Amino acid sequence: MQKKLLIIEDEKSVAKQLRWGLNKEYEITIAADAEKAIPFLASGIFPVATLDLGLPPYPDTPEQGFKLLEKIAVLAPHTKVIVITGNAEENNAIKAIGLGATDFCAKPLDLTVLKIILARTFQIHALEEANRHPITSQCGSLAGMLGISPAIKKVFKRLEHASKTDYPVLITGNTGTGKELAAQAVHTLSSRNKNKLVTINCGAIPENLLESELFGHEKGAFTGATSRKTGKFEQADQGTIFLDEIGELPLPLQVKLLRVLQESTIERLGGTNTIQLDVRILAATNINLEQAAREGLFREDLFYRLNVIPLTIPDLKERPEDILLLAHNFLQEESQNLGRGQLSFSPSALMALTSHHWPGNVRELQNRIRRALGTTLDKVITPTDLGFEERALSASQRNQKLSTLKEARETAEENVVRQALTLCNNNISQAAKLLETSRPTLHDLIKKHAINISQ
Ligand SMILES: Nc1ncnc2c1ncn2[C@@H]1O[C@H](COP(=O)(O)OP(=O)(O)OP(=O)(O)O)[C@@H](O)[C@H]1O
Ligand SMILES: [Mg+2]
Known part of the structure; x- marks a missing residue:
């Protein structure tokens, strides 16, 4: 089986060059920004990731890259990160190493050098893995x-x-x-x-x-x-x-x-x-x-x-923390099978996914994503593509009391908080950082949704 490499890179030409140069040795997944990278990182299946520090929405500064590095330390502490920096940005590389990156490689990329760094980083990961307790059930x-x-x-x-x-x-x-x-x-x-x-x-x-x-x-x-x-x-x-x-x-x-x-x-x-x-x-x-x-x-x-x-x-509704992880994985898998490149969900699609009650469980989730790819050629998947709006308009639902948008927002909010807490083992500071909110706000949300964080 090929080793899995996550490439976090917004520049399409660079991403393409890396895929072309590395896909013989590695099974490559590309994420074009931090938001898309997070579910992949959280899945825990990537031993190594390369990270371009300059990511959207501010591709000319390293700030997004630094932010993501901090999140990786929480989300995927075992994933080794190789930072890709501009040639004259040694200071950024040093700061990145301080934030937990394993190594760095300067742009324009020299594939031969990158390959050596990658091989060594995978080796370090394998050694550390062998030393860790083999408790697979703690991963994603x-x-x-x-x-x-x-x-x-x-x-x-x-x-x-x-x-x-x-x-x-x-x-x-x-x-x-x-x-x-x-x-x-x-x-x-x-x-x-x-x-x-x-x-x-x-x-x-x-x-x-x-x-x-x-x-x-x-x-x-x-x-x-x-x-x-x-x-x-x-x-x-x-x-x-x-x-x-x-x-x-x-x-x-x-x-x-x-x-x-x-x-x-x-x-x-x-x-x-x-x-x-x-x-x-x-x-x-x-x-x-x-x-x-x-x-x-x-x-x-x-x-x-x-x-x-x-x-x-x-049932899937009893494990809401898994919904987006599974959804992103199915989307990535299907789009790779169909050669459709990098796809993502619109914010309202994410909300629809987290607030649906999933009577058909994981299979339904998988089918909705397949259906979406069969329905649209757009890069961004909407709730309609996933077959949600027709349901919302079905006769039986129209007769129900119309508090659905508020309810959907509340459910989505609760699910996202639960998901962050799970990912961070209930560590409030880390979860707040992940959600890009403050500790007091997170405390309020925990109280509001009566989330038990004692276990
Ligand atoms: N935790 C999971 N992670 C990834 N894929 C999953 C997960 N659970 C289910 N799936 C996928 O969802 C689909 C349905 O799963 P599976 O066939 O194992 O369900 P089942 O309980 O046997 O369903 P049925 O009752 O209809 O026979 C499969 O394509 C499976 O690969
Ligand atoms: Mg079955």
Whole structure:
């Protein structure tokens, strides 16, 4: 995998030159100003960033660059920053180093020199990383799952613990919360990651085919079984099987699955051999299995067997701190896939994103961003592109009391304060700095929104 490099540079020609010169060695992300850089930095996934000190709105002075450097020290303390300065600005470079930059490189850029500095800086980062406690769950991502909210960090912690064991994990959560991604993360972080993760969606396969899909069949086991076929369990031997939508598993197959769990063996359909397997079992569902068990729709004994480690992924609205981080990441990812360059959200789009209640969770967020890129060729994404205004004008909503703008502002304000506090581990001074406000104002906002900062 290529190393990730964040380039914070407003001059398009320089950004282009850097991308061209460095994209063989590094996976490059470009942010054209401080505002766009912040979510990337907060994601914690960039070991190294280059920072042009002269950023908008005052590209001729280093002030914006210095400000951002101070924020990086709070937001992404492990990210190493190489400052890009004008040739005759040694003093600025020295001040930048004083503010925490690792090194500097003068403009006009000499790529050979920059490459040497980059290689060394990545090396320093790697060494420091190896020395740090390997607590991945404190970063903004875990094996592909992004998040900075306290709620998702709890999930990361459980997930890390789960991955160190071989017990079954039952992943629950509403639609689109990230259950499948969580299952992939458990496998990736486990010692089985050199072997396969085999996924089967129990709800998507007709009942009469599901048994053979799971356990395989011998030649002639049924009409049409013209050759022997290995099932998903056998394919997952030494690895992990992920039984998605386990609540849809028909009762007769629940009995068979229970036996597999008890005995770690399977028999192919129409076969007589018992095959010993070593498979780790993960399952997911968006229905309440315990209740289904009480109603006789799901075997209680199987539920307990699967639910050894329960892992619940919270709804997106319960982790508002993650919304903008995910939104910026999806936007960047999609625009890169489509070769659309650097895109951003308008302020009202940001407000709409933070005040929406997300019934479809992360998947809805991802779809809205895809939809926006399919709707507009503009560089700035508006609420309409994200499909918000039509909702606002829907008949049912028009009948609701019209306090929405004020409410939306309040929600957005609360979310942004919560997000800053989370990023700064509830350190008021740092959070105030990040929000570019004073400590007393931040205290007032905390009081106003009844935010608990004691934990
Ligand atoms: N924390 C996250 N970070 C990054 N991407 C995420 C995160 N959570 C979910 N996604 C993305 O959102 C989409 C939906 O996630 P996923 O398919 O894992 O959800 P699910 O709970 O299995 O949904 P469903 O109930 O519909 O099966 C995927 O594209 C996934 O990559
Ligand atoms: Mg799923």
